[in-house]
Amino acid sequence: MDFTTPPYLTQNVSVRRVMLQVLAALVPAIAVYAWLLGPIILVQIGIASIACLLAEAAMLALLKKPLGLFLGDGSAIVTAWLIALSFPPLAPWWLIVVASLFAIVVAKHLYGGLGQNPFNPAMIAFAVCIVSFPALMAQWPPVAPIELHASYADRIGEQLALVLGSAPRIDAMSGATPLDALKTALKLGAGQVTVAATLADARSFGYVAGKGWEWVAASYLLGGLWLWQRKIISWHAPGGFIAGLALLAGALWLIDPTRFANPLFHLFSGGTMLGAFFIVTDPVSGCTTPRGKLIFGVAAGVLAYLIRVFGGYPDGVAFAVLLLNICVPLIDLYTQPPIFGMKSKR
């Protein structure tokens, strides 16, 4: 035997298996996304994956780390998918590439590579792009019921042309997210427009939130619950995130339902579900102790709500998560659980 330290048994687990399960949990949401909002998301996922893998390979070669071992761990692909899913699906291809490069090169490898990045790479990419290219980051496709278009195939062609830059960007093809639409309507209405009236617009809004988007959010929830059942993630961070966001939204909604949307709308809008189950659960940039995860989740949820409702950006999940990433060492330090036999002391 060529090893000398116990234990001589290991569970059948690996970083690669963990990452593959995270990817598997994203598949339902991607399927729903592609069906309801156009298959262009699959193209974007492809672009992001290739860009991330190439960037990862280049950095590994540069840093003289074993290429096969680290390329195969799946972490770059997870970052790529999260970037593609959080970006507007009609973003030009080069924007996705810039985001991928920034996430892998700067946010991940310049900080030491796998396991060392203090910030969530996908959220860094999102933040960099929304600050640098606000207009492009605000163009989302309208949820077009298929009957409005000539055919599904035509739509694919139109979207592809936009992404590849071969067609001019015209407003008819893109719009704001439901969250942004509500915020803009409320702002322009200056007290005249109520939330209920805006949400009643059946062209943009569905049962509880943005038309189509609410189903994507529900699929994220489904995938997240599966990850929790597989014990890949614990309930603390997502539970805290959802609770923090929903409680604040609920409190404000109870105070003034004409100005504030109900908590269900917020839970199924924007990046809430993606953030709750796939972003705040990132082990590397998140808290490690159970109480720490809970604090991280609640604080990120509250911040995300504040930024999306009172801030200047359409959604607040990315900035909330990045702000909390900064606090992780401090939270971890002060939430160390008492150990076996020393519980009464603390």
Place this chain on the structure above:
Amino acid sequence: MLKQLFNFKGGVKPATNKASSQQAPIGIAPVPGRLVVPLHQSIGGTPHPLVAVGDTVGKGQRIGGADQWLSAAVHAPTSGTVTAIEEHVAAHPSGLPTLSVIIAADGRDEWSERQPVDTTQLAPERVREILRDAGVVGLGGAVFPSHAKLSAAKAVAMDELIINGAECEPYMTCDDFLMRERADDIVRGARVFRDLLEPKRVLIGIEDNKPEAIAAMRAAVEKLGEDFTVVGVPTRYPAGGAKQLIRALTGKEVPASKRSPEMGVQCFNVATAYSAWRALAHGEAVISRIVTLTGNVEQPRNWEARIGTPLADFVALGTPKPDTNGYLMGGPMMGFELPSLAAPLVKATNCIIAGSATLFPPPPPEMPCIRCAACAEACPHELQPFELYWFARARNFGKTQEYQIFDCIECGCCSYVCPSHIPLVHYFRFAKSEIWSREREKKQAEAAKSRFELRNERDEREQAEKAARLAKAAAAKADEKKALADQAARVAAVAAAAASAPPADAEASAVPDAQAGKQALIAAAIERARIQREAVQAKNTDGLNVAQRKEIATIEARRALLPTPSTAADAENAPTPSSQREER
């Protein structure tokens, strides 16, 4: 029955792989022709050899006497002749040799005198002494001398005595079979422990994957009319860890900083209870134990084998398969790979597992920690192993202690679940040994400092004393002078102008006396200083192994035989030996 079981946190559930060694009853291993009995087989002091090369020993005869209180005697496993007392490779991961008594068996296997005792008629102190001299130690693998665990804490009432039959390590079935086949004597041993510790209740904890053992123990308890409770505990590694079993049965959590009697509980392995009973009621010292031989062998089973059996002889009993590439002693979670099969079977040997590339594939390459905290969830002591790992890697040992590294029991749960395949336990052992060696160095430095300070103090004191003495002598001399002068004056006055004895004579005779005294004082001081220097300076003859000591002895003997004139020759070559010595 117990009202409730208390769950301990963490733990893992590896495949138990116990079935293969459960097919046959305990076999009696043949006595080999040559046995190697290491003197140091327990925690604590190394026993000193009580026999010499060439001595004839009987089976069960004490060949190593316990060194101080925390130590346990070792015995001849069979009758025969001591052929050597030498360093021999030991069953230890380092493969370092240890002083061992080599015995050539005479094949008669005759007991030396056995002295069964009735413990109810003896003082507790005497029972503990007998256990120590019979070499009874914790046979669960920790080999802590049992007599040292059999005193209740003075301030705390003993609530529970726990007999540990959990046996949570995969592959291992030696305790299982001992309980199945020899339950009565285990219960009798537990009764002795109960009488010594006087706990309120006795709990026997057995993992619930051993229904036969639970049934056998329950039957034995009933048969012997005891009120012990046999409890099945959920099968989850490391349920057999003393602290985990105590937690599961009593809800008490014993931290690393405390000993369990301080919390009113004590825990013994079933095999320990069994061997204690054999030692007391039958006068049989610990010369054999039950060992599971399993893994990559044709005939896995449990054997009652003599201590000192060379492991090569022992594993041959199971016929290892051809692709066997190594042997583990202990379980696969906490055991270690044997450096050599020349090592003997010892009291700590509870299991030998033949390994192969398929049974224990080499671990996948180590990846960076992704802080998933799976290790923290698996840790039965609720530590944060990944934090400890970061700190140990960074050699930030102060922080590892802050995060309670010494509460780690090295059970291996963290490494078992790590998706990055980091050998966490290895890092923790490294950190612990670094901390220990630093502590040792610190202690040595402190001792040197205090020695230096003491010496300075002493020098100052001696100087002061010397000065005082000199002052006193000077004063005495002055007094003497004065007295002499007075006398002279008186004499002069008496024999006034008459030119009798001149006073200068008297004075001249007094001065040489004082000078001689001073020289004697200085010579004595130099001699004292030399002796002190020799005592303080480290000798290079400390901490030698047996071979070196032997060599020195032969050289000394040779020297003693040499004629003395050589010193005269030396003196001739060195005309001024005294000055040379001073230079030195």
